[in-house]
Amino acid sequence: MSWYESPILQPVYVKAMEVLGPIIGRTGAQLLLSLIESILIIALIFINVLIIVWLERKILGRMMNRRGPVYAGPPLLWGLFQAIADFLKLMTKEFFIPRRADRLTYIIGPALVVFAGLAIGLMVPFGEGFVGLKNEASLIYIIALASLEPMGVMLCGLSANNKFSLMGGMRAAAQMISYELPAVLVLISAALLAGSVDILEIAESQSQIWYVAILPLGALLYLITVLAELERTPFDIPEAESELVAGFMTEYGGMFYGMLMAAHYISVFVTSALFVAVFLGGYGLPFGLNAALEMLPPALASLTTLLIFHVKVYIVVFLLIWIRAAYFRFRIDQLLELGWKRLFPLSLLNLVWAIAALGVLS
Amino acid sequence: MKVIKKLAGPLVVPLSYFFQRPITVQYPDERLVVPKGYRGHPLFTLENCIACRACERACPVNTIQIDMEIKPDGRRIMYGYYLDLGRCLFCGFCADACPTGAIVMGPKLELMEWKREELVYDIRKFQKLKKELRWKPEKPVKRSACAHPENCIGCMFCVETCPVNAISVTTVGDERVLRIDPTVCSGCGMCVKNCPTFALTMTEYAETEYSEYER
Numbered sequence: 130m131s132w133y134e135s136p137i138l139q140p141v142y143v144k145a146m147e148v149l150g151p152i153i154g155r156t157g158a159q160l161l162l163s164l165i166e167s168i169l170i171i172a173l174i175f176i177n178v179l180i181i182v183w184l185e186r187k188i189l190g191r192m193m194n195r196r197g198p199v200y201a202g203p204p205l206l207w208g209l210f211q212a213i214a215d216f217l218k219l220m221t222k223e224f225f226i227p228r229r230a231d232r233l234t235y236i237i238g239p240a241l242v243v244f245a246g247l248a249i250g251l252m253v254p255f256g257e258g259f260v261g262l263k264n265e266a267s268l269i270y271i272i273a274l275a276s277l278e279p280m281g282v283m284l285c286g287l288s289a290n291n292k293f294s295l296m297g298g299m300r301a302a303a304q305m306i307s308y309e310l311p312a313v314l315v316l317i318s319a320a321l322l323a324g325s326v327d328i329l330e331i332a333e334s335q336s337q338i339w340y341v342a343i344l345p346l347g348a349l350l351y352l353i354t355v356l357a358e359l360e361r362t363p364f365d366i367p368e369a370e371s372e373l374v375a376g377f378m379t380e381y382g383g384m385f386y387g388m389l390m391a392a393h394y395i396s397v398f399v400t401s402a403l404f405v406a407v408f409l410g411g412y413g414l415p416f417g418l419n420a421a422l423e424m425l426p427p428a429l430a431s432l433t434t435l436l437i438f439h440v441k442v443y444i445v446v447f448l449l450i451w452i453r454a455a456y457f458r459f460r461i462d463q464l465l466e467l468g469w470k471r472l473f474p475l476s477l478l479n480l481v482w483a484i485a486a487l488g489v490l491s
Numbered sequence: 492m493k494v495i496k497k498l499a500g501p502l503v504v505p506l507s508y509f510f511q512r513p514i515t516v517q518y519p520d521e522r523l524v525v526p527k528g529y530r531g532h533p534l535f536t537l538e539n540c541i542a543c544r545a546c547e548r549a550c551p552v553n554t555i556q557i558d559m560e561i562k563p564d565g566r567r568i569m570y571g572y573y574l575d576l577g578r579c580l581f582c583g584f585c586a587d588a589c590p591t592g593a594i595v596m597g598p599k600l601e602l603m604e605w606k607r608e609e610l611v612y613d614i615r616k617f618q619k620l621k622k623e624l625r626w627k628p629e630k631p632v633k634r635s636a637c638a639h640p641e642n643c644i645g646c647m648f649c650v651e652t653c654p655v656n657a658i659s660v661t662t663v664g665d666e667r668v669l670r671i672d673p674t675v676c677s678g679c680g681m682c683v684k685n686c687p688t689f690a691l692t693m694t695e696y697a698e699t700e701y702s703e704y705e706r
Contacts (some may be wrong), residue, residue: 192505196513454505 135258136427170261174250178394182212185450192454222383234288239388241281246395249274253402254329256412256435268326272313279305282377289380297376301367307468311476312354315347318483319407332411336419341408343486347479348408355400362453366461401445412438525598530583534597535617536628542567543654543679549588554578577610590679592629642690649682
C-alpha cells in the first residue's frame with residue numbers, strides 16, 4: 130500500500146480508485162491495487178535477481194580470466210538473458226518427487242525459502258516512497274523472517290530422504306542458528322543508535338553520517354554473518370560440492386531447484402539491501418546532501434533515490450562476489466568456532482561500542 | 492596486522508584479474524593464430540613428387556597408399572595417392588622421409604568430416620587443401636647423391652633401387668664405372684640407404700656435378 134505514497138504512483142492510485150471505486154467498492158479496489166503493488170515489488174526483486182545472477186557469473190568469470198556467459202542477451206550486456214534461458218529450461222523440466230521422499234514437506238521447503246526472501250523484500254525501503262509495508266517494528270519482522278529461511282532449508286534437507294540432503298540441511302541449520310545471534314546483536318546496535326526498530330527510520334537517521342563510520346566493527350561483523358547466512362563462499366558448507374554433492378538441494382530438480390536458486394539470489398539482494406539500509410544510509414546521501422534532492426521535482430527525486438539505493442546495493446553485491454572469487458571454504462568446526470568464540474563476543478563489544486557512541490553523540 | 496594481511500592477500504589477485512582482458516578465445520568466432528612451424532596433418536603435393544614411395548614405406552600405420560607403375564624405360568607413373576587421415580598418427584615420418592618436400596606437415600586444425608570415407612584424402616582433395624592454405628611448396632634443391640668410390644664393391648643395389656634411374660653402371664674392360672646423373676637425381680636417398688658399404692653419401696645439390704666413378 131505504501132508504494133502509492135510515492136510521487137510517481139500516487140496519481141495512478143488516485144485515478145484507479147476513482148475508476149474502480151464505484152465498480153467493485155472501495156475495499157475491493159484497495160485490495161486489487163495492493164495486489165498489483167505486491168506484484169510490482171516481486172517484479173522489482175526478480176529483475177534485480179536476474180541482474181545479480183548475470184553479474185555473479187560475469188564478474189566471477191572475469192576474476193578467473195574467463196568471460197562468463199556470452200551469447201544470450203543484447204549487445205554490451207552479453208549473457209544478461211542467460212538467467213532467463215536457464216529459468217525457462219528449469220520451467221519445462223519434469224515435475225518430479227523421489228519415491229521415498231516426504232511429499233508435503235518436499236514441496237513446502239522451497240516455497241518457504243522463497244517466501245521468506247520475498248517477505249523480507251516487502252519491508253525494504255527501495256527509495257523514497259518505495260517501501261512495501263511501513264511498520265514501526267519492521268526490523269523485528271525482518272529478523273523473524275530471516276530465521277524462517279533456515280526452517281525451509283532444513284525441511285528441504287529432511288524431506289528428500291537422502292543422506293547428502295540431510296547433512297546439508299542440518300549443517301545449514303547449525304550454521305544459521307549460530308550466526309543468527311551476532312547478526313541480531315549488530316542490527317540491534319544500529320537500532321539503538323537510531324532509537325527505533327523501524328528500518329525506514331534507521332535509514333533516514335543516517336542523513337548526516339552513515340552507521341558504517343560509527344560502527345565499522347559492526348558493519349564488518351554483519352558482512353561476515355551475512356555471508357554465513359547466505360551460505361556463500363567462505364561459509365558455503367551446506368552445499369559443499371566436494372563433500373555433499375549439492376547439500377540440501379541434492380534431490381531437487383526442475384523448477385524446485387530453480388526456486389531454491391532464485392531464493393538464494395533473492396536473499397543475496399535482500400540482505401544486501403538490508404546492509405545498505407542499516408549501514409550505508411539506505412536510499413539517501415550522507416552529510417545532509419539529501420536537501421539537494423528536494424530541489425528536484427518530486428517524481429524525479431523519488432527516482433533518484435531509487436537509483437542511489439540500487440547503486441549501493443550493487444556495490445555490496447560486488448563485494449560478495451569478490452569475496453566468493455577470493456576465498457576458500459571453512460570447515461564446519463572452524464565455522465562454528467568462529468561464530469561462537471569470535472563473532473559473538475565481538476558483537477557484544479560492538480553493542481557496548483554503540484552504547485558508548487550513543488552517549489558521545491547525544 | 493598479520494591477520495589482516497593474510498585475509499586481504501587473496502582479495503588482490505581476483506581484482507587484478509578483473510581488470511585484465513580475459514584469456515579465453517571464443518572459438519568459432521575468433522581463432523588462435525597457428526604458430527609458424529606447426530606440425531599438424533600431412534599435406535601432399537603432386538608438383539615435387541617423384542613417386543619414390545619413401546613416405547609409403549616410412550608410414551608406421553600404413554595409411555599412405557600409392558598406385559603407380561614403373562614403365563620398362565624407367566619412368567614412374569602415378570595413378571593415385573591416398574592418405575587416410577582417420578588412421579594417420581600425425582607422427583611426421585612421411586614428411587621426414589620425403590626427399591623432395593612433396594609432403595610436409597600442414598597447419599590446418601579442423602579436419603573433421605561427416606563420414607569416415609571423406610577422411611581419405613586423394614590428390615584432388617590435397618590440391619583443394621593446398622589452395623585453401625595457400626601453400627607454395629619449395630623446390631627440391633637440397634640433396635643429391637654422390638659416392639666414395641674406394642668403398643664400392645659393385646653390388647648394383649643402388650642401380651636397382653634408384654626410383655628415377657639416375658645411376659647406371661657400365662663395364663669398360665675390366666673396370667666398372669658408376670655414373671650418377673644430377674639432372675635426373677632427385678635426391679631421395681634410397682641408394683645411400685641401400686648401399687652395404689657406405690660408398691654413397693648426400694651433398695648439397697648445388698655442389699654436385701656430373702659424376703663418374705671408377706672401380
